[in-house]
Amino acid sequence: MFKNREVLRHSYRPLILPHRRPQIDSIASILAPAIRNETPSNILIYGKTGTGKTASVKYVGAELENACHEMGKACNVIHLNCELIDTQYRVLAQIANELDDIESKSSDRPRSSIPMTGWPTDQVYSELKSMVEAIGGVNVIVLDEIDKLVKKSGDETLYNLTRFNSELKNAKISMIGISNDLRFTNFLDPRVLSSLSEEELVFPPYNAPQLCDILKQRADVAFADGILDDGVIPLCAALAAQEHGDARRALDLLRISGELAEREDAPRVTEKHVKNAQQKIETDSLIVCVSSLPTQSKAVLYSMLILSEMNKQVFTTGEVAQVYRDVAQVLDLDVLTHRRITDLISELTMLGVINSRVVSRGRYGRTKEMWFGTGTAGIKKTLTQDERFDEERLNQIDTARFRSIFR
Numbered sequence: 548m549f550k551n552r553e554v555l556r557h558s559y560r561p562l563i564l565p566h567r568r569p570q571i572d573s574i575a576s577i578l579a580p581a582i583r584n585e586t587p588s589n590i591l592i593y594g595k596t597g598t599g600k601t602a603s604v605k606y607v608g609a610e611l612e613n614a615c616h617e618m619g620k621a622c623n624v625i626h627l628n629c630e631l632i633d634t635q636y637r638v639l640a641q642i643a644n645e646l647d648d649i650e651s652k653s654s655d656r657p658r659s660s661i662p663m664t665g666w667p668t669d670q671v672y673s674e675l676k677s678m679v680e681a682i683g684g685v686n687v688i689v690l691d692e693i694d695k696l697v698k699k700s701g702d703e704t705l706y707n708l709t710r711f712n713s714e715l716k717n718a719k720i721s722m723i724g725i726s727n728d729l730r731f732t733n734f735l736d737p738r739v740l741s742s743l744s745e746e747e748l749v750f751p752p753y754n755a756p757q758l759c760d761i762l763k764q765r766a767d768v769a770f771a772d773g774i775l776d777d778g779v780i781p782l783c784a785a786l787a788a789q790e791h792g793d794a795r796r797a798l799d800l801l802r803i804s805g806e807l808a809e810r811e812d813a814p815r816v817t818e819k820h821v822k823n824a825q826q827k828i829e830t831d832s833l834i835v836c837v838s839s840l841p842t843q844s845k846a847v848l849y850s851m852l853i854l855s856e857m858n859k860q861v862f863t864t865g866e867v868a869q870v871y872r873d874v875a876q877v878l879d880l881d882v883l884t885h886r887r888i889t890d891l892i893s894e895l896t897m898l899g900v901i902n903s904r905v906v907s908r909g910r911y912g913r914t915k916e917m918w919f920g921t922g923t924a925g926i927k928k929t930l931t932q933d934e935r936f937d938e939e940r941l942n943q944i945d946t947a948r949f950r951s952i953f954r
């Protein structure tokens with residue numbers, strides 16, 4: 548089935564990125580001064596998930612390093628993922644480590660010894676400064692998922708990095724921030740924001756024909772010849788285009804469709820495999836979402852499961868609240884107010900764990916009705932894997948009583 552499955556993985560970096568030429572050209576022209584040993588403007592890049600931001604920045608970064616290398620100019624591009632590196636200390640230490648790795652290949656300068664924890668931040672900062680100064684040239688620091696850094700540690704790191712240039716004589720620093728959530732800019736000091744966003748670029752979502760081109764390019768290398776039915780790529784592209792034009796989702800759909808076909812020894816990948824792949828992705832993400840819920844939300848959800856196991860397809864907030872009180876008691880949780888339960892139900896709806904609608908009951912006012920969209924087996928398994936949802940305790944809930952109330 549597969550010639551090279553790795554090509555469909557997120558980590559694979561294609562040599563050509565269809566439909567990103569304008570964005571790539573913009574980044575390249577903003578970074579071009581590095582070739583003349585001048586400081587490029589800082590860039591803030593924004594776009595929904597899977598719109599090729601990271602891939603495009605890495606592509607231009609590699610081209611820039613090559614071009615500078617050929618012209619004998621010093622230039623380093625350091626790419627940090629702030630989901631993992633989310634404190635000022637780690638950002639500074641990681642930049643130092645990466646510069647070390649790059650430099651140790653081309654010079655016999657002794658390696659820096661900044662540990663990943665332990666030093667006062669001031670010391671890390673001044674060690675990094677002397678290191679950058681010794682290396683010289685232009686250093687482009689890419690802070691991918693920059694919103695995570697700001698959320699965790701505020702804007703101090705960015706403030707310090709933006710004032711770096713004024714303290715350097717022999718070297719230059721420029722920054723690229725990448726994010727799919729612009730709300731983080733509300734937490735930035737206006738001076739930091741204006742410095743970080745000297746240039747701003749927006750990556751629009753891909754539409755279905757564009758996703759088709761991206762998938763075709765990867766599929767040619769990934770799959771054995773003629774193994775994909777004609778409708779497979781257009782269907783993956785259409786489904787991912789509905790999902791805010793996410794190339795990562797499109798690639799996942801194509802890879803999982805192939806894996807499902809392979810597992811059942813099918814001769815070809817068909818549209819049926821794509822539909823099953825879509826369902827698998829949705830179930831998997833639902834399970835990840837349920838497992839990360841706070842305990843009280845899990846208790847509310849468990850109450851809904853009890854109702855659905857009584858063959859109640861649709862239930863109301865009042866019914867959920869009634870069952871919840873018993874669930875909370877057997878699990879030794881504080882019993883929340885009706886108001887809080889209503890809030891948690893709204894959150895579960897927003898997360899897509901349950902469906903709900905508000906219905907009018909004439910002179911009795913309005914009430915919320917809710918129901919599960921997909922099967923509940925995965926949700927139940929995930930909830931009962933939480934050690935606080937002890938089976939023995941849950942068995943103490945008097946479901947027979949509810950059966951008689953809610954008949």
Ligand SMILES: Nc1ncnc2c1ncn2[C@@H]1O[C@H](COP(=O)(O)OP(=O)(O)OP(=O)(O)O)[C@@H](O)[C@H]1O
Nearest residue numbers: 557564565596597598599600601602727761794795
């Ligand atoms: N134009 C493109 N051509 C080929 N592959 C692409 C293209 N755009 C994105 N991809 C692929 O889609 C996946 C996601 O892309 P990328 O990581 O660049 O998205 P992103 O916008 O940075 O997403 P996030 O905000 O979630 O980090 C990667 O595997 C990447 O190779």
